[in-house]
Amino acid sequence: MSDVTNQHLASLFDDLPDAPQPIYAKLKQAISLKITSGQWQVNQRIPSESEVVKALGVSRMTVNRALRELTAEGFLVRHQGLGTFVAEKKAHSALFEVHNIAEEVAARGHKHRSELLVLESAKATVEEAMTLGVRTNHGIFRSVVLHFENDLPIQIEERIVNANLAPDYDKQDFSLHTSYEYLMSVAPMTEGEHLVEAILPNPIECERLRIQASEPCLQIKRRTWAGDDIVTAARLLHPGSRFQLFGHFGR
Amino acid sequence: MSDVTNQHLASLFDDLPDAPQPIYAKLKQAISLKITSGQWQVNQRIPSESEVVKALGVSRMTVNRALRELTAEGFLVRHQGLGTFVAEKKAHSALFEVHNIAEEVAARGHKHRSELLVLESAKATVEEAMTLGVRTNHGIFRSVVLHFENDLPIQIEERIVNANLAPDYDKQDFSLHTSYEYLMSVAPMTEGEHLVEAILPNPIECERLRIQASEPCLQIKRRTWAGDDIVTAARLLHPGSRFQLFGHFGR
DNA sequence: CCTAGCAACTTGTCTATACATGTTCGTCAT
DNA sequence: ATGACGAACATGTATAGACAAGTTGCTAGG
Numbered sequence: 257m258s259d260v261t262n263q264h265l266a267s268l269f270d271d272l273p274d275a276p277q278p279i280y281a282k283l284k285q286a287i288s289l290k291i292t293s294g295q296w297q298v299n300q301r302i303p304s305e306s307e308v309v310k311a312l313g314v315s316r317m318t319v320n321r322a323l324r325e326l327t328a329e330g331f332l333v334r335h336q337g338l339g340t341f342v343a344e345k346k347a348h349s350a351l352f353e354v355h356n357i358a359e360e361v362a363a364r365g366h367k368h369r370s371e372l373l374v375l376e377s378a379k380a381t382v383e384e385a386m387t388l389g390v391r392t393n394h395g396i397f398r399s400v401v402l403h404f405e406n407d408l409p410i411q412i413e414e415r416i417v418n419a420n421l422a423p424d425y426d427k428q429d430f431s432l433h434t435s436y437e438y439l440m441s442v443a444p445m446t447e448g449e450h451l452v453e454a455i456l457p458n459p460i461e462c463e464r465l466r467i468q469a470s471e472p473c474l475q476i477k478r479r480t481w482a483g484d485d486i487v488t489a490a491r492l493l494h495p496g497s498r499f500q501l502f503g504h505f506g507r
Numbered sequence: 508m509s510d511v512t513n514q515h516l517a518s519l520f521d522d523l524p525d526a527p528q529p530i531y532a533k534l535k536q537a538i539s540l541k542i543t544s545g546q547w548q549v550n551q552r553i554p555s556e557s558e559v560v561k562a563l564g565v566s567r568m569t570v571n572r573a574l575r576e577l578t579a580e581g582f583l584v585r586h587q588g589l590g591t592f593v594a595e596k597k598a599h600s601a602l603f604e605v606h607n608i609a610e611e612v613a614a615r616g617h618k619h620r621s622e623l624l625v626l627e628s629a630k631a632t633v634e635e636a637m638t639l640g641v642r643t644n645h646g647i648f649r650s651v652v653l654h655f656e657n658d659l660p661i662q663i664e665e666r667i668v669n670a671n672l673a674p675d676y677d678k679q680d681f682s683l684h685t686s687y688e689y690l691m692s693v694a695p696m697t698e699g700e701h702l703v704e705a706i707l708p709n710p711i712e713c714e715r716l717r718i719q720a721s722e723p724c725l726q727i728k729r730r731t732w733a734g735d736d737i738v739t740a741a742r743l744l745h746p747g748s749r750f751q752l753f754g755h756f757g758r
Numbered sequence: 759c760c761t762a763g764c765a766a767c768t769t770g771t772c773t774a775t776a777c778a779t780g781t782t783c784g785t786c787a788t
Numbered sequence: 789a790t791g792a793c794g795a796a797c798a799t800g801t802a803t804a805g806a807c808a809a810g811t812t813g814c815t816a817g818g
Contacts, residue, residue, distance in 0.1 A: 278771060304798060315773045320799080328579070336799045337781035454705035454723040454747035472705040472723030472747065496705035496723065529801060555768060566803045571770085587769040588810035761818080768811070774804090781798075788791080 259301040260290075265311040279314055283322035288331055291342055301339045302332070356436045357413070361405045369407070372430050373464075374400040377419070384416050395419035397426055399435060402464055405498070409465045412493040418443075421487050435488075443482040451477040452501065457493065465495050472496040510552045511541075516562040530565055534573035539582055542593055543613050552590045553583070607687045608664070612656045620658070623681050624715075625651040628670070635667050646670035648677055650686060653715055656749070660716045663744040669694075672738050686739075694733035702728040703752065708744065716746050723747040 268286045290296040303311070308319045323340055326332045333343045361368035380396045396419050403411040415435055417425045421443040428438050453475045462469050476492040519537045541547040554562070559570045574591055577583045584594045612619035631647045647667050654662040666686055668676045672694045679689050704726045713720050727743040 280771080306797080317774085318772060320801095321771095323799090325579075328576075334799065335781085336779065337797080339781095339798060450752070452703060452725070452752035453750075454725040454745075456721070456723055470707070470721055472707055474703070474705040474725075494705075499704075501701070501703035531801080557768085568804085569802060572801090574769090585769060586810080588767080588812080590768060590811095759818100761816105763814105763816090765814080766812085768809100770808075770810100771806100772808100773806080776803080777801085779798100779800075782796085784793105784795085786791105786793085788789105 260296045260303070265303055265307065268308075268312065280318050280322045280325075283308075283314075283319065284326055287322065287326060291331055296342050298342050298344055300342050302342060304339055356434055357403045357411050358434050361403075361410070364405075366406045367404075369404045370430060370434070371402045371404075372399070373402055374398065375426055375430075377426055380416075397422070399425075399430075401430060401435065408498065410494065410498055412461060412464055412491075414491040414493075415488055416490075417488045418486060421482065421485060439480075439488055443485075443487045447481040449479045453477075454496070461493060465493070467495045467497070474499055474501065476501075511547045511554070516554055516558065519559075519563065531569050531573045531576075534559075534565075534570065535577055538573065538577060542582055547593050549593050549595055551593050553593060555590055607685055608654045608662050609685045609688075612654075612661070617657045618655075620655045621681060621685070622653045622655075623650070624653055625649065626677055626681075628677055631667075648673070650676075650681075652681060652686065659749065661745065661749055663712060663715055663742075665742045665744075666739055667741075668739045669737055672733060672736055690731075690739055694736075694738045699729060699731040704728075705747070712744060716744070718746045718748070725750055725752065727752075 268283070268290075287296075287302070290302075296302055305316050305319045305323065308314070309316050312319075323332060323334065327334050327340075327343075331343055332340050334340045358368045358370075376398050378396055378398060380394045384396060384398075397415075397417040399413075399415045399417070401413045401415075402409055403413060413435070417435075417439070419425070422439055424442075425435070425438065428435070454472050455475050457465065457467065457469065457471070457473050459469065461473070462471075465473075467473075473496055474494045476494075477490070478492065479489045480487050519541075520533055538547075538553070541553075547553055556567050556570045556574065559565070560567050563570075574583060574585065578585050578591075578594075582594055583591050585591045609619045609621070627649050629647055629649060631645045635647060635649075636645060647670050650664075650666045650668070652664045652666070653660055654664060664686070668686075668690070670676065673690055675693075676686070676689065679686070705723050706726050708716065708718065708720065708722070708724050710720065712724070713722075716724070718724075724747055725745045727745075728741070729743065730740045731738050
């Protein structure tokens with residue numbers, strides 16, 4: 257594989273916010289930006305430690321720490337004697353990459369439709385503030401949407417949204433696009449966290465999903481970040497008889 | 508919170524296999540052993556960097572690296588000016604990538620034990636051959652293991668194993684190491700596939716897991732490859748009340 | 759009694775240096 | 789031609805020393 261073009265290595269720090277942060281952290285940020293922006297392609301070799309040392313005038317141990325941590329985080333692959341390379345994208349999250357129920361249903365060749373059950377603007381309660389990791393007097397939106405696949409309920413989507421990051425959430429037409437699509441457009445998600453459980457539905461959920469109280473459901477709680485800020489926390493409830501999570505990792 | 512007793516700090520390396528490995532790695536292993544074995548309790552303060560330096564005669568940067576990495580891995584919490592403390596155990600482990608139930612249970616600070624219910628060698632049936640993607644006359648092993656966390660059933664593990672790739676599967680002592688560990692040692696998994704569902708258990712499973720017939724269970728079907736060959740197909744069944752799947756992506 | 763300030767300790771970062779180990783490639787002797 | 793050797797360069801680890809910054813507790817001065 258070819259090396260990255262090495263011409264402007266000294267300008268590595270250019271596009272960065274100059275918040276006071278350690279050199280190694282700036283380096284990590286700059287390098288991961290090169291990678292996520294596509295300037296440094298997968299499997300390309302990146303500048304060696306000593307090249308960075310010469311270009312930026314920092315200590316090799318500092319560069320080493322940045323590269324070592326990025327390697328631990330899966331951005332880079334290092335080979336002694338050879339160099340440091342941009343890693344293949346991790347695939348283990350494939351299970352989670354599809355977040356848009358409308359797309360999923362469409363991909364199965366079925367008809368998708370949704371009903372907006374609740375949409376309100378509010379100050380976060382203590383519990384919501386905990387979940388969302390914001391101050392209690394923070395503005396939030398709260399929505400409940402019922403999704404259908406071929407007119408059969410397939411998902412209850414309860415969602416709390418950070419109003420700072422998505423100020424027009426309540427003005428969206430959720431029959432045109434899903435909440436997921438709007439949120440991705442205003443605050444592209446960079447990180448996320450899931451919790452998957454098997455639970456029994458409560459009576460209201462039974463009615464909404466048109467299932468028996470004895471039918472197990474798959475509950476997915478998901479929080480997504482854009483940078484350091486939580487964008488939204490969602491609770492997705494699927495009837496066990498109509499829904500499976502599928503995932504693939506490796507390669 | 509109280510400090511850990513500091514008397515035999517110099518013997519930190521005692522229980523370790525003396526495989527040739529870096530000092531910082533030995534330190535990490537020794538410390539995580541103290542934690543998982545319960546000798547160092549949650550929220551206790553552990554020896555400071557300089558104490559370890561004095562006790563073991565290594566450099567502070569080496570100790571710092573070990574503690575920093577263990578912090579990044581969630582074992583420790585550090586506060587500038589205060590010290591380093593054993594972190595709260597993760598409320599819900601079960602990452603998607605690593606799937607060794609014994610390790611998960613140990614990471615929660617609990618006792619793991621397993622019972623081998625079935626272990627047989629056979630030719631694959633048509634259905635198994637389909638699942639495993641091998642010829643019908645292919646040799647397989649079939650095992651059923653019941654896993655306990657603190658003597659409470661936490662997982663039924665049904666497994667079909669490709670006998671070509673894991674010829675000594677039936678000679679393993681599954682009380683010493685899990686099937687996962689043996690399989691990883693003979694045919695390191697490079698790829699995998701999951702299917703997650705919420706289902707109701709059948710009567711036999713109810714009895715084995717000691718749960719009601721109405722309790723929803725999380726069923727995970729997983730197939731793993733080493734290169735182009737399927738190594739094993741497993742069906743893991745967890746009581747919904749005792750188990751969550753946790754996942755993280757991005758960054 | 760109370761408080762300001764300092765000493766002592768903690769972790770956090772950065773540097774300069776050293777040596778070990780793995781890879782590649784050119785050179786030199788056979 | 790071919791193989792052995794070594795120079796050059798890559799990452800991996802370990803060390804000693806320095807300073808920054810957060811916390812605690814003691815102490816001297818009001």
